Amino acid sequence: xxxxxxxxxxxxxxxxxxxxxxxxxxxxxxxxxxxxxxxxxxxxxxxxxxxxxxxxxxxxxxxxxxxxxxxxxxxxxxxxxxxxxxxxxxxxxxxxxxxxxxxxxxxxxxxxxxxxxxxxxxxxxxxxxxxxxxxxxxxxxxxxxxxxxxxxxxxxxxxxxxxxxxxxxxxxxxxxxxxxxxxxxxxxxxxxxxxxxxxxxxxxxxxxxxxxxxxxxxxxxxxxxxxxxxxxxxxxxxxxxxxxxxxxxxxxxxxxxxxxxxxxxxxxxxxxxxxxxxxxxxxxxxxxxxxxxxxxxx
Amino acid sequence: xxxxxxxxxxxxxxxxxxxxxxxxxxxxxxxxxxxxxxxxxxxxxxxxxxxxxxxxxxxxxxxxxxxxxxxxxxxxxxxxxxxxxxxxxxxxxxxxxxxxxxxxxxxxxxxxxxxxxxxxxxxxxxxxxxxxxxxxxxxxxxxxxxxxxxxxxxxxxxxxxxxxxxxxxxxxxxxxxxxxxxxxxxxxxxxxxxxxxxxxxxxxxxxxxxxxxxxxxxxxxxxxxxxxxxxxxxxxxxxxxxxxxxxxxxxxxxxxxxxxxxxxxxxxxxxxxxxxxxxxxxxxxxxxxxxxxxxxxxxxxxxxxxxxxxxxxxxxxxxxxxxxxxxxxxxxxxxxxxxxxxxxxxxxxxxxxxxxxxxxxxx
Ligand SMILES: Nc1ncnc2c1ncn2[C@@H]1O[C@H](COP(=O)(O)OP(=O)(O)O)[C@@H](O)[C@H]1O
Ligand SMILES: [Mg+2]
Numbered sequence: 114x115x116x117x118x119x120x121x122x123x124x125x126x127x128x129x130x131x132x133x134x135x136x137x138x139x140x141x142x143x144x145x146x147x148x149x150x151x152x153x154x155x156x157x158x159x160x161x162x163x164x165x166x167x168x169x170x171x172x173x174x175x176x177x178x179x180x181x182x183x184x185x186x187x188x189x190x191x192x193x194x195x196x197x198x199x200x201x202x203x204x205x206x207x208x209x210x211x212x213x214x215x216x217x218x219x220x221x222x223x224x225x226x227x228x229x230x231x232x233x234x235x236x237x238x239x240x241x242x243x244x245x246x247x248x249x250x251x252x253x254x255x256x257x258x259x260x261x262x263x264x265x266x267x268x269x270x271x272x273x274x275x276x277x278x279x280x281x282x283x284x285x286x287x288x289x290x291x292x293x294x295x296x297x298x299x300x301x302x303x304x305x306x307x308x309x310x311x312x313x314x315x316x317x318x319x320x321x322x323x324x325x326x327x328x329x330x331x332x333x334x335x336x337x338x339x340x341x342x343x344x345x346x347x348x349x350x351x352x353x354x355x356x357x358x359x360x361x362x363x364x365x366x367x368x369x370x371x372x373x374x375x376x377x378x379x380x381x382x383x384x385x386x387x388x389x390x391x392x393x394x395x396x397x398x399x400x401x402x403x404x405x406x407x408x409x410x411x
Numbered sequence: 412x413x414x415x416x417x418x419x420x421x422x423x424x425x426x427x428x429x430x431x432x433x434x435x436x437x438x439x440x441x442x443x444x445x446x447x448x449x450x451x452x453x454x455x456x457x458x459x460x461x462x463x464x465x466x467x468x469x470x471x472x473x474x475x476x477x478x479x480x481x482x483x484x485x486x487x488x489x490x491x492x493x494x495x496x497x498x499x500x501x502x503x504x505x506x507x508x509x510x511x512x513x514x515x516x517x518x519x520x521x522x523x524x525x526x527x528x529x530x531x532x533x534x535x536x537x538x539x540x541x542x543x544x545x546x547x548x549x550x551x552x553x554x555x556x557x558x559x560x561x562x563x564x565x566x567x568x569x570x571x572x573x574x575x576x577x578x579x580x581x582x583x584x585x586x587x588x589x590x591x592x593x594x595x596x597x598x599x600x601x602x603x604x605x606x607x608x609x610x611x612x613x614x615x616x617x618x619x620x621x622x623x624x625x626x627x628x629x630x631x632x633x634x635x636x637x638x639x640x641x642x643x644x645x646x647x648x649x650x651x652x653x654x655x656x657x658x659x660x661x662x663x664x665x666x667x668x669x670x671x672x673x674x675x676x677x678x679x680x681x682x683x684x685x686x687x688x689x690x691x692x693x694x695x696x697x698x699x700x701x702x703x704x705x706x707x708x709x710x711x712x713x714x715x716x717x718x719x720x721x722x723x724x725x726x727x728x729x730x731x732x733x734x735x736x737x738x739x740x741x742x743x744x745x746x747x748x749x750x751x752x753x754x755x756x757x758x759x760x761x762x763x764x765x766x767x768x769x770x771x772x773x774x
Contacts, residue, residue, distance in 0.1 A: 301502035308467050309516035309571070310490035319515075323506040409506035 148383035155377050167384035176356045177385060180366040186272060187279060187362070188340040195280040196332055199287035204317075206288070207295040217292065224285035231282065232349035239263040239274050264351065271351065271360055278346055283339065287332050294328035295321070326408040334400050341393050344368065363389045412480050412574035412607055414443040414466065419475035421461050435461040437631040439475070443609065443624075448601045450618030450639070451611045452654070453628040459611040462628075463577045466609065467494045479574060490519075492575075495568030495606075499580040501560045503552040509563050510548040513538055516571045538566040541600060558589045565600065576601075576608040582617060594621050615655050619643065627651050644759070649769040652692045652762055658721070658736045663728045665691040665763070667772075672763055674728050677706045680761050683774050688766040690730070695721065697760030698737030700745055704755035708735055710747050724752055
């Protein structure tokens with residue numbers, strides 16, 4: 114009976130497993146193999162040898178190093194900042210009674226809005242064209258500051274726009290998760306704490322934070338992984354020739370190595386992808402180790 | 412510390428209907444004496460928790476005043492009232508050890524009140540010893556049984572030596588055996604500390620067994636306050652009579668004719684009032700099987716539960732659908748002729764209530 118049920122279970126799983134096998138497991142395996150095949154020729158599908166040359170090439174490629182730098186800056190700035198801002202907004206939302214639903218909806222709107230539409234809005238805000246300076250520049254001008262080209266100008270300006278955009282895009286989801294986490298904390302804890310004379314800051318630090326730590330941790334982990342995988346947002350802002358703009362990311366580099374102007378190098382792309390994998394894995398393991406002590410599951 | 416409530420009223424906008432006002436506490440005007448264990452008793456939803464929340468300051472009254480001793484605390488926030496509170500679900504911080512939970516209120520103290528680390532540890536240990544959980548200090552709440560968690564919550568509420576200790580249904584999450592033990596513990600702790608303690612319950616037996624004073628309330632209105640036995644023996648109205656006592660009082664439709672109280676044609680007592688319809692409440696322990704007794708019932712069966720023997724019988728004038736239940740001594744001989752059993756009644760266990768407003772009729 115049990116065996117028969119087991120068999121049935123596997124049978125139901127089979128279609129999903131076939132798809133996962135073809136589109137996830139096999140490519141993963143293939144990437145691994147590609148990354149060690151030296152001098153792979155796309156046309157003839159042959160290679161000359163096996164070794165670490167692809168890794169060495171990628172790690173010495175200035176475009177890749179630039180992509181790593183960009184990605185790390187993006188990650189280090191946006192993950193803590195967006196989580197903190199989301200937490201502050203959620204706390205504010207949680208403490209108001211009237212119009213709470215309205216504000217929640219407003220904060221959630223960007224999440225359901227098309228990425229391209231948001232990109233367009235950012236263009237209007239930041240892009241300097243022959244006809245307009247962009248809203249932000251108009252604002253700067255009114256303070257007597259000269260216009261800055263945020264899209265094609267200096268590196269820090271472009272980085273600023275990218276970080277701003279990324280934070281903007283990820284905020285709604287984080288707010289959604291955190292407001293529900295805050296709302297699910299039993300009010301009795303706060304009541305006990307108040308009766309015991311706990312200060313607001315101590316309530317936040319000693320009760321609220323530990324109580325929502327699983328959600329925070331989830332957001333930090335997915336935030337890290339998401340930011341390391343940044344690509345489409347960068348394209349939306351700076352166009353497809355990211356190497357020229359100096360704004361490429363690791364995933365962008367992988368894509369360019371496959372399909373870009375200088376593309377056709379699946380071995381280099383695979384090596385870069387595996388390096389990204391190693392980075393994300395390391396960061397996630399560090400996160401998990403840190404969380405052991407600081408995240409309280411109930 | 413004595414607690415004085417002065418015309419205390421709390422109204423809420425109903426949770427179900429925005430246009431409806433719920434008066435959870437209606438004009439409470441009484442004094443709770445210092446150092447006593449008070450049982451606040453009433454059915455679910457009658458405003459017991461609201462009363463506690465008003466006293467600890469989590470709710471602000473719609474009108475009226477609260478005094479601790481001579482100090483008006485009506486507008487004082489909870490943190491400045493110096494009360495300890497135990498919630499129904501204990502609300503122990505799940506991420507903190509028992510020790511950290513108990514230390515928590517002490518660590519809130521600032522300035523001159525703040526104790527040294529050693530003094531805090533010592534006080535926490537003292538509180539833990541009082542409730543007998545000093546062996547469990549390093550555990551997390553989810554590693555404790557319900558009864559242990561409950562005692563941790565009491566220790567946490569006591570550690571600052573509050574002037575008032577409030578317990579909201581502290582026993583309702585425990586199983587029957589633990590409930591008995593724990594209520595004795597609460598009694599002992601209260602006696603040892605002498606802290607004025609208010610203890611909320613909807614279980615009359617619980618309140619009766621350990622309280623110095625009980626306060627019976629119904630739908631936001633105080634019904635009666637007094638020593639448990641006093642309230643039990645002399646209820647002011649039908650509600651209090653029915654609420655106290657297990658098994659519950661038997662209630663019959665009756666009438667007063669010529670200063671005599673009748674249930675049907677059986678005379679069960681005397682009241683010096685004009686003729687009227689009344690409700691007659693007879694405690695189960697009032698019945699004495701007696702061949703010549705005045706009160707007749709239709710015999711159904713005898714139930715023996717442990718040391719009690721109850722005679723279950725029927726009477727057409729009994730208001731509840733349930734049977735008439737009489738508790739008698741186990742060696743009592745039953746007179747049972749043609750299915751009719753006769754009782755004589757202990758007069759002080761028979762209560763007569765007006766049909767109009769359900770208040771008691773003495774004499
Ligand atoms: N915050 C509130 N808002 C609206 N109604 C409330 C609120 N708190 C309590 N009530 C109402 O007041 C009445 C008394 O509630 P409560 O004090 O919790 O009763 P008890 O503790 O005796 O069961 C109930 O009818 C309840 O619905
Ligand atoms: Mg309650």
